[in-house]
Amino acid sequence: MDFKEKFSTIKKHLLTGTSHMIPFIVAGGILFSLAVMLNPEGAATPETGWLGDLASIGSAGLTLFVPVLGGYIAYSIADKPGLAPGMIGAYLASQVGAGFLGGIVAGFIAGYVVKALKKIKLPISLKSLGSIFLYPLFGTLITGGIIVWVIGTPISAIMEGLTGWLNSLSDAGKVPLASILGAMTAFDMGGPINKVATLFAQTQVDTLPYLMGGSRSSYLYTTNWNGNCNIVSSKKI
Incomplete structure (x- = not known):
């Protein structure tokens, strides 16, 4: 498998996770x-009355999207046995502050760990327990251990740095920040750069809600060989 095929496969797994995650964010x-x-x-976030209850319902969706993201990335890689390790690993990532980046990493780790475990030949008497017991159990143990004891803290530091950088840009004005995200979203019309910007804006909706405005840029501008700026698409992304 060459690099292009590997990239396409990884992209497919990531898109499976994000497609299941988006309804929770919305x-x-x-x-x-x-x-x-x-x-x-x-x-301000209401804490009492029916508005407080409404905020709690909304907060539940924003809390669940990271486990769902990780779970369905792992599901795309390893089928049903990867679902529990992926969700639990992503939940642990969110608990240590690694955010959606940790959820993505946890999903891929869980998926490939379970995929490797499924290659181990089991006795006939244990085959029926593999998918519902052994693979989820050991997949969760290995994935959780890697997240909690190895990579959770570094990813958390990266996430804090990225959020802090975006917050520092907002101090200089929200228009430049929105322009950066809008340009990233429109850059490759559904490609990886688009997905990074949109996914980040979606996952920061509870702390930096105005980012979604920048990431939903409606027009893609490009410079042709003559140096002229033309509108090449008006498709909403």
């Missing part, structure tokens, strides 16, 4: 935002 983000918008005390 539902949770909208409900959470409605609770904040309707709060009579101003732009």
Whole structure:
């Protein structure tokens, strides 16, 4: 398998995770935002009454999207036995502060760990237990151990640095920050750079909600060989 095929396979696994994750962000983000918008005390998260309950419902969706992301990446790689290790590993990643980056890494680790475990030949008496017991058990143990004891803290530091950098850009003005994300989103029309910008904006909706405005850029501009800037597409991304 050459590099292009490997990249395409990794992209397929990642897109499987994000396609299952997005409904959680959409539902949770909208409900959470409605609770904040309707709060009579101003732009703050309500903590009491029905608005507080609404915020809790929305927050649940925003809490679950990382485990769902990791779980379905692992599912794409290793089928059903990878689901539990992927979700548990991604949940642990979110608990140590590694965020959605940790969830992605946990999903890939869980998927390939379980895929490797499935290559081990089991006795006939244990084959029926493999998919529902042995692979999820040992896959979760290995994935969780790697996240908690090895890579969780470094990924958390990367995530904090990335969020801090974006926050520092917002101090200089939200328009430049939105322009950067909009340009990244429109750069390759659904390619990897587009996915990185959009995914980051989606996953930061609870802390930096205005990022979604920048990432939903409607037009893609490009410079042709003559140096002229032309609109090449008006497709909403």
